[in-house]
Amino acid sequence: MGVNSNRVEHFACPETTLRIPEELVAMPPFPIHKVCLPPVQTTFQKLKHRLSEIFFPDDPLYRFKNQTWFRKLILALQFLFPVFQWGSEYNVSLLRSDVIAGLTIASLAIPQGISYAKLANLPPIVGLYSSFVPPLIYALLGSSKHLAVGPVSIASLVMGSMLSEAVSPSQQPILYLQLAFTATFFAGIFQASLGLLRLGFVIDFLSKATLVGFMAGAAVIVSLQQLKGLLGIVHFTTKMQIVPVMSSALSQRNEWSWQTIVMGFGFLLFLLATRHISIRKPKLFWVSAAAPLTSVILSTLIVFLLKSKAHEIPIIGHLPKGLNPPSLNMLYFNGTHLALAIKTGIITGILSLTEGIAVGRTFAALKNYQVDGNKEMMAIGLMNMAGSCSSCYVTTGSFSRSAVSFNAGAQTAVSNVVMASAVLVTLLFLMPLFYYTPNVILAAIIITAVIGLIDYQAAYQLWKVDKLDFMACLCSFLGVLFISVPLGLAIAVGVSVFKILLHVTRPNTMALGNLRGTQIYQNLSRYREASRVPSFLILAVESPIYFANSTYLQERILRWVREEEDWVKANSASTLKCVILDMTAVTAIDTSGIDTICEIRKMLEKRSLQLVLANPVGSVTEKLDHSEILESFTFDGLYLSVGEAVAYISSSWKPQP
Amino acid sequence: MGVNSNRVEHFACPETTLRIPEELVAMPPFPIHKVCLPPVQTTFQKLKHRLSEIFFPDDPLYRFKNQTWFRKLILALQFLFPVFQWGSEYNVSLLRSDVIAGLTIASLAIPQGISYAKLANLPPIVGLYSSFVPPLIYALLGSSKHLAVGPVSIASLVMGSMLSEAVSPSQQPILYLQLAFTATFFAGIFQASLGLLRLGFVIDFLSKATLVGFMAGAAVIVSLQQLKGLLGIVHFTTKMQIVPVMSSALSQRNEWSWQTIVMGFGFLLFLLATRHISIRKPKLFWVSAAAPLTSVILSTLIVFLLKSKAHEIPIIGHLPKGLNPPSLNMLYFNGTHLALAIKTGIITGILSLTEGIAVGRTFAALKNYQVDGNKEMMAIGLMNMAGSCSSCYVTTGSFSRSAVSFNAGAQTAVSNVVMASAVLVTLLFLMPLFYYTPNVILAAIIITAVIGLIDYQAAYQLWKVDKLDFMACLCSFLGVLFISVPLGLAIAVGVSVFKILLHVTRPNTMALGNLRGTQIYQNLSRYREASRVPSFLILAVESPIYFANSTYLQERILRWVREEEDWVKANSASTLKCVILDMTAVTAIDTSGIDTICEIRKMLEKRSLQLVLANPVGSVTEKLDHSEILESFTFDGLYLSVGEAVAYISSSWKPQP
Secondary structure (H helix, E strand, O other): OOHHHHOOOOOOOOOOOOOOOHHHHHOOOOOOOOOOOOOOHHHHHHHHHHHHHHHHHOOOOOHHHOOOHHHHHHHHHHHHHHHHHOOOOHHHHHHHHHHHHHHHHHHHHHHHHHHHHHOOOOOOOHHHOOOHHHHHHHHHHHHOOOOOOOOOOOHHHHHHHHHHOOOOOOOOOOHHHHHHHHHHHHHHOOOOOOHOOOHHHHOOOOOOOHHHHHHHHHHHHHHOOHHHHHHHHOOOOOOOOOOHHHHHHHOHHOOOOOOHHHHHHHHHHHHHHHHHHHHHHHHHHHHHHHHHHHHHHHHHHHHOOOOOOOOOOEEEEOOOOOOOOOHHHHHOOOOHHHHHHHHHHHHHHHHHHHHHHHHHHHHHOOOOOOOHHHHHHHHHHHHHHHOOOOOOOOOEOOOOHHHHHHHOOOOOOOHHHHHHHHHHHHHHHHHHHHOOOOOHHHHHHHHHHHHHOOOHHHHHHHHOOOOHHHHHHHHOOOOOHHHHHHHHHHHHHHHHHHHHHHHHHHHEEEEEEEEOOOOOEEEEEOOOOEEEOOEEEEEEEEEOOOOOOOHHHHHHHHHHHHOOOOHHHHHHHOOEEEEEOOOOOOEHHHHHHHHHHHHHHHHHOOOOOOOEOOOOOHHHHHHHHHOOOOOHOOOOHEEEHHHHHHHHHHHHOOOOO | OOHHHHHHHOOOOOOOEOOOHHHHHHOOOOOOOOOOOOOOOHHHHHHHHHHHHOOOOOOOOOHOOOOOOHHHHHHHHHOOOOOOHOOOOOOOOHHHHHHHHHHHHHHHHHHHHHHHHHHHOOHHHHHHHHHHHHHHHHHHHHOOOOOOOEEOOOHHHHHHHHHHHOOOOOOOHHHHHHHHHHHHHHHHHHHHHHHHOOHHHHHHHHOOHHHHHHHHHHHHHHHHHHHHHHHHOOOOOOOHHHHHHHHHHHHHHHHHHHHHHHHHHHHHHHHHHHHHHHHHOHHHHHHHHHHHHHHHHHHHHHHHHOOOOOOOOEEEOOOOOOOOOOOHHHHOOOOOHHHHHHHHHHHHHHHHHHHHHHHHHHHHHHHHOOOOOOHHHHHHHHHHHHHHHHOOOOOEEHHHHHHHHHHOOOOHHHHHHHHHHHHHHHHHHHHHHOOOOOOHHHHHHHHHHHOOOHHHHHHHHHHHHHHHHHHHHHHHHHHHHOOOOOHHHHHHHHHHHHHHHHHHHOEEEEEEEOOOOOOOOEOOOOOOOOOOOOOOEEEOOOOOOOOOHHHHHHHHHHHHHHHHHHHHHHHHOOOOOEEEEEEOOOOOOOOHHHHHHHHHHHHHHHHEEEEEEEOHHHHHHHHHHHHHHHHOOHHHHEEEHHHHHHHHHHHHHOOOO
16 A cells, blocks of 8 residues: 555545445445546646646656756756766767768768758758758757758758749749748747647657658659759759659750760769668768769869860859858748748748657667657757858758768767868868869769658558558658649648547447456457357447547447347347446547447436446546436446456346346 | 357457467466457458448448348338338327427427528528428438428528628629528538438537537527617628627617617517526427417517507518429529538538437437438438529528427427428418518527527536536637637637547556456556556556657656656665556557557667566557567567466566576
């Protein structure tokens, strides 16, 4: 008992109210347990408990309990700036690992930054700016040690596709840039407030199934878009769907340039080959990590050497030298396109959060440390808000670069600082070197990066395990491919939510039987050993009883009873006398559900059948009690387990003839 | 065993696959049960079973099984036209009851029909047309014996408010009428197809809580709108929200007419008094049933006698004599307002279905017969489709009139035929009598009818039983009052769905303890008798494990483990060695959920804790098996009950020191 009350203090007062007045308890021929209500709580206590379960499931302040104020201050600093956690233990050996890792990521980040900016229809230099400021801020605030921060393909694609539907990046470049920074600002605001309000579960609604389909669809769209660069086409559609892109690529055959095609496919093959090597032998991760920079250097050299002959190959051209210019004055808070900027911000914000947090969690799990989702959201959000004021667009933790960082031995967020420094050097001194870099190489880099997003093995696994999950995945894939990126995403989220609702709307019901010699009752159709208990029909309902399923359950349970009675008649077995509802899996009930229980009870009474509830969970017992229908059940209608209900009820029958 | 396989044939083949090869089963010191997979089914069989559970929960064709073809034919006729079920047993005594009931409803239906048509901004005569054709069709097709069919207040209000936002009924009366008939047509199509496709669960998403709030809000709106008639105001706002209506009523004080006010409030008091009498003494139901017609006759007489002096009281004026004119040519299938007509049709269709089916079910339950929801939907849908071609607007079973019909002793749908005949006589001969009927009396009738929709007792019950349900109710009430009728409804449905999702997103988890001397494991915080099992942490998860909660559950379960370890340390109890997840209430799992189980398992392994699953339900076991993570659990990770898991695992520890 001492043990018990100790356990209880975690979240409830130890008062337990027993429902049945002692004088009503007839002595059955064996001990029988009473169904208890949960500890009495006021509405305020319940609300507090519920809210703390909703918003603070991880009890984020548990470290602060029973500490001195000075220790609390340090803990608070460490809580807000994780750099104080590892900063004091930082040493030269860690620094060496971080420098190596940082330089490795930088070699990947620079070409990827330029490429992804093109994917978002932004000037290439914005991609480099975005690889400088945000990593520095993340290094201060982020709790992941391996996250390599910068622009990513999916968010770039979505931003590019959403904004260019309303504003043409070639005809109104300034407005387009303004919208991009504004969307980044709103993405940051949205991400930080999700973290601050502890509403992280919003991103949970992008299920894995949805994401697999969405990423694959986006990868296909992005790759096809690169046909423009790979084939050297000048006049290309700005649409994102598969049909116009393919037809545009094929109809502009007169613009195809063989020099571009040869160079593009050559480097594409090289990049894919290095990727393949690194996948087969993870130790050779540096092969694929170094390949993009190598390709950029090689192709730039080739174009530079052949510049008189290869003027048909489009090149990047002049890039401004210098650090990120401030862009606070470019944020755009009124006007016709504000709604679009907010929408784009929210969608890219959700997508980049999902990627960043998933990547952070993956590598944290490999190294056995914890990443705090809500803190990460705030870190990513603040870094995007700061980024939007310093000419950066949406950034997050990138899967490909974080994997490289992890393999290159990154130990702390200092690797991000090293990477940012390498980008700084590039921005200050090396920009002219990119003058002759051909656009086609960027297309090849993008394709190589996104092709890894097509995870057909995961899709096959979905098909094998859960057909409805696979449907969600397929909807999301086809939606992105044929309709549009945001709509594809919306459809997929809709399918996922529909799946939850379907499960609630049409829950499973089953008849239970007894495993001989035990108190275990199990599904009759699943366990051969389970056998019917004569005169009883034991039904288990596998879902909460809600407005959405109360009508269904009423019909379904009456059908079970009808079928049971038919079966009894056909087999001349002993007459059905009692229906036991096993409520173990009925984890919640609402007012419609309570009405349904009453209704079923009345209908069974008209057939002279008794309805008995077994093992209702705490909240359900409480609601039954509040609604005063428990009184009509009294002692002989409510049991702690199916076994006790069967034993007690059948013993009460025996005295009668 | 024979019993078992007999039961099984209901829906699955009796093959049960045992998961653990016999040679792996070490002999524990006591019998232990294996966890079985559900019977093997192909994807097609599963799909078929799932679809039949979704669409045919009531097994509608069970009567047809094992019958001769002639009997089947008769059953089919009875199935399609319930009139064949009771028609052969109809006799004079039933007819007498039906005639009395039919005439009683007619005396209520005629003034209500005229009033509700005004509520929908339609000519009063349309209300009478709508009380003639639809009841006749329902008498043929409907399965309820007590449903009194005709226009109802809620659907009239919604149609009026939605259509008049786009088209002014006074300036474009023909277009408005066309839209009303078209909306009725689409309402009928929608209702019939819900029934035909067995998608009746769509209306289940209007929970009781939502409806209580919505009806109360609509009743307030409708009553306030009647201030126009009651105060005799000529220039009144066409808006529906509480603020503009109240300010319009107050600002037009110069138009108030004292004659109208005296007459209106006089009859309102009379009607409310009769209503009160009938509520207190249900036997005097005819007092309130006859009051509207009495008021109409009395007020018409008064106005007729005082016609020279009371020309300030607005009257109905000339109404055309004659039967429903055909209106097929008025249906409107193209043009700018088609979308509005479809939307109005769907919303009024859902609302009127909800009312009709709820009313039908209520009275069927009182008289102990069944109403088939899907068949009712088809009947109501067909009657509206037919109605839209004969100058009727949306109709359904009305609560107030059905209650009168029930109390007046209606026995079959013939009461609807009698009522329609009375309306027919009125249409053919009595229309001129309504010339002097004052509009104010219609306002008083409407207020008396809708005031019963404000069910504050139900709202109090919601507050007592389920605070979130009450929230949904309140949102719906305030949404209707301050925003708009369809938006209020949408908000309320949103809150209800959010409630389901919240339950899934943040499920309850709890620690279980053993009830001494039993195999029962119960919530430690709820049952004082439950005691901790040393070295075990037994956790129950009260929801499916889905993408929407997998992250949460992972965090929450790790927090349970952390708290348990802290507790063990603080109390120097025996070290925690094993975590048992009781999966009884985990009624489904998806791919994200499976990943979570793997993840939890890995994390516990790093803390040298064993993870064990107890009693996974059929579909969960199957998915765990398909995903091949079951293999990593093997025999010592999966148990049929918590009791067996504890017994077996602790016995396996004993040999060690």
